[in-house]
Every structure is written in structure tokens, then in C-alpha cells.
Amino acid sequence: MLQSLDYGQKVRHAKEVALSFQETVAQMNLNCHVSVGGLDSITLHYFLESIGVYVPCISCSSLEDKTVQAVHRKIADEMERDFARWEEDFEEGKTPERPRFYFLKPLLPKVEVIRQFGWPVLSKEIAGKISLLQRATEKNATVRHAILTGETGEYGGNQKNSRMKLSRKWLEKFGGADPDGKALGYDEAPFKVSDKCCYYLKERPCDLWAKEHNSVPYLGLMASEGGRRKKRLQINGCNYYSKTATRSAPFAVFSRQDLLRLALELAVPVPEIYGEIRQRPDGTLYTTKAQRTGCSMCGFGIHLERRPHRFDRLREENYKEWEFWMNHVCQDENGEWYGWGRVLDYIGVGWRDAPYGNLSGQLDLLGNEVGL
Secondary structure (H helix, E strand, O other): OHHHOOHHHHHHHHHHHHHHHHHHHHHOOOEEEEEOOOHHHHHHHHHHHHOOOOOOEEEOHHHOOHHHHHHHHHHHHHHHHOHHHHHHHHOOOOOOOOOOEEEOOOOOOHHHHHHHHOEOEEOHHHHHHHHHHHOOOOOOHHHHHHHHHOOOOHHHOOOOOOOOOOOHHHHHHHHHHOHHHHHOOOOOOOOOEOOOHHHHHHHHHHHHHHHHOOEEEEOOOOHHHOHHHHHHHHHHOOEEEOOOOEEEOOOOOOOHHHHHHHHHHOOOOOOHHHOOEEEOOOOOEEEOOOOOOOOOOOEEOHHHOOOOOHHHHHHHHOHHHHHHHHHOOEEOOOOOEEOHHHHHHHHOOOOOOOHHHOOOOEEOOOOOEEOO
């Protein structure tokens, strides 16, 4: 119902959500902050300031694209410069945190996360299931059986075709890592898969900072993004309070269009990797370059992108980095170096040719598709 509201109603709802969260956590003797990454959460920072919510920003900024890092530094400079006009709201005893930008460090280097745990590919949910199949133990036998067959047993209500089951396409590619899957004739991937990268690179460092500073986050999550985020937001709502997790997602009911419109209205600095926010003849807003950003080594969603995809863009922007990530990350049991290239080959995503001579899937200045 909330996702069906018009734009103005959604913005008012986001304001009510954000202000209510700030008031509630203050009564719980907690501080709050913004977890900042790409355009969504950058827009959230500026939105919160526009409604009078001035809180610290935190980010493992070094993981982001250089142009995203540049906007983070701009925000940090603005917060330092504008602190004087907020100072009266942060008198002694009112809060231990001044509104500034905290640049955090990942717990492990990106390469080490992949080498230790595996490749972040397809989606976080799918990667988590594949990881269980590849790490079979007696303790996870019931869950692995559900992933292979959809049968949950008594613990899961004796469902026969639950959503735990991995799709046929990915079972055929990865199911053979499990002994039962191998017996069913499924293949086993020549690399490990994991959903742990975000935990070690972003989530855990932010959680540790939050615990140290007695603070809970505003997050730029939207249910329209689908996947785990949609499920969690629909179950837990915009503001969520519990003993183990407290957070606010003011943009939970936003669509991508709502987010881009708000970014334009607030004159949010758009990182260069996104290009510009433009409008098609039918009124639809879009970014002229990347639609989403993240770590340069992340493969979640890569199988859904049309070329030129994120690794193609990396090839154009930084060939040396692209060459490393595609071919020189890990060594297999034969001592052969490999990278994302082996993973993409296995899941059927092209990468070897430079696609910029073929403009299929790209947009012209009006946002219309050109090429084939």
C-alpha cells in the first residue's frame, strides 16, 4: 500500500519515518548515524539534513568507485565547514557524537576475502545457498537437502516445493558440490562461492563502529530493489527496533524513480560513475552510466546486466585493475592463476571482447536504446 503512494506522499512518509526514528532512539539513549555508500544513501544524507536531522556519516569508502569516494570527501568537507551552525544543538551532555564523516577500514582486504571464502556471484541469497552446498557438514544437511529439493522436512513445515530450492539452472551448475547433488548428475563449479564479502568488507566494520559509539543506522534501502532487502523491509517495516538490530530505512517505499527525482530536487552531487540524471521523452528518469555501484570486485547481479556491464566499464576506466581482477586473483590446485574471467565463463557472461564497438544495450542522449 505504501509503495503505491504518489511521490509527494512518499517523501512526507520518509520524513515522518526519519523523525520518528530519531525521537525513539533518543528515548532509548542511543545515537544515530547514516551508513553512506552509493547514490541512494548519498541522497539519504542530504534528505536528512533537509529535514533537520544532522547525524554522523560512516562508510568503508575505500571500497567504492573513485568518483563515489570523491563525493564522500565533499560531504566530509561540508560537514566540517557547517559544524558551526549545528554546534548549539550539540552542547555538552546532549550527545557524544558531532555530525562528521567517519572513514572506516574493511576487516580484510578484498582479495583476501575472496581467497578465504569465495566469489560473490549471482546474488547474496543464491551465493549463500551455493556456499552451503560447497561446505557440506552434518549440521547443515537438512538445509542442503531443502536447497537441492525444496523439501524442508518437519522443521520447515514439511513443505515439498519451498523457496529454499535453488533454481534448476544454478543447481545444474553448482549442485554437484553437494554429495546428493553429485549423485543427481549436477556439475561442481571450479571455484568457491560465498556471500561473506559484505560482512567483512562493510557490515562488520560498521557494526563495530556503531557499538563503540552507541549508535544505530539510517540506511538507504528500498524494497523496490528486490531480493533479501525487499523481504526484510516488508517483514520488518521502515523503522525496526529489536534487541539485536535497530535501524531506519526512510526510503523503503521508494521506487528508483522516486529516488532519482528526490536527488534532483535536493541537488545531490551525483558521482561521475553514474553519469547524469536525465529524463526520457516519457518522463522516466535514468542515470546515463551505471545504474548501481558497489565494490569493483563484486559480482552480485552481473548475470542480469546487458553489456557493457560493470567489468566492461572497469576495463575502459582502469585496464590494469581489470586485468588483475579478471585473471590474477587466486591460484587453483594446479597453481594456475585465475580471476573473475573463470567465474564469468562458467555462468555464461561475456567479458573477453571489448563491447564498446557494439552499442547494443547502450543509450543515446535521449535515453533511447541504440545498436541492434
